[in-house]
Each structure stands twice: as structure tokens, then as C-alpha cells.
Amino acid sequence: MARKRKSRGRSKGSKGRQETVPCSRCKRMVPRDKAKKVTRWVSYVDPYTRRLLEQAGAIIPKRKVVEYYCISCAIHYGLVKIRSRDERRLKEKMA
Secondary structure (H helix, E strand, O other): OOOOOOOOOOOOOOOOOOOEEEOOOOOOEEEOOOOEEEEEEEEOOOHHHHHHHHHOOOOOOEEEEEEEEOHHHHHHOOOOOOOOHHHHHHHHHHO
16 A cells, blocks of 8 residues: 555654544544644633733733644645645655
8 A cells, every 4th residue: 555654644653552632623533643733822801802901001811722633624724735745755855
């Protein structure tokens, strides 16, 4: 069977089986090392009110949101681009 990538799309090395995490969009269970991880900070307050409160000297707390996406959803929502074989090889040579 031909394979497209040396790592088969995983980043586990020789660690063995990885735990699975649900995709944030479609709820598919994906190995943690294969899923695309997106971390962002979310404020409890809407941006306009937050700006006013910060000008008044208030400190607005934020929380960290970590989301995992399966490859299909990551491509669909533009988190990952489909690259040609030549572009993939350029990345491998640089790394």
C-alpha cells in the first residue's frame, strides 16, 4: 500500500497508541497527535463593553479555550491547507 507521508499524518514517533479526543465540530474521535489543536483566549465581556471598562481601569479576565479538529474539519474551515507534493517536500527538507 502506498503512503503519502512518512509519518502517516501523525506526530507520535514510536510512542504507541495515543488517547483520542473528540473533534470540536463533528465530534469524531481522533488521536490527539493527529488532531489539529487550536488555542484561543475568550473574554466574558463583549468587545465594546470591554474597551470601555479597560479605559476606566478595570481588569477583564479571559479564559483559554482549547479545541481539537479532525483533519476533515480543519481543511473545511481553513485551518489547514491542502499542499501539493512539491510543497510538502519543501517543508520536509526545511525541517
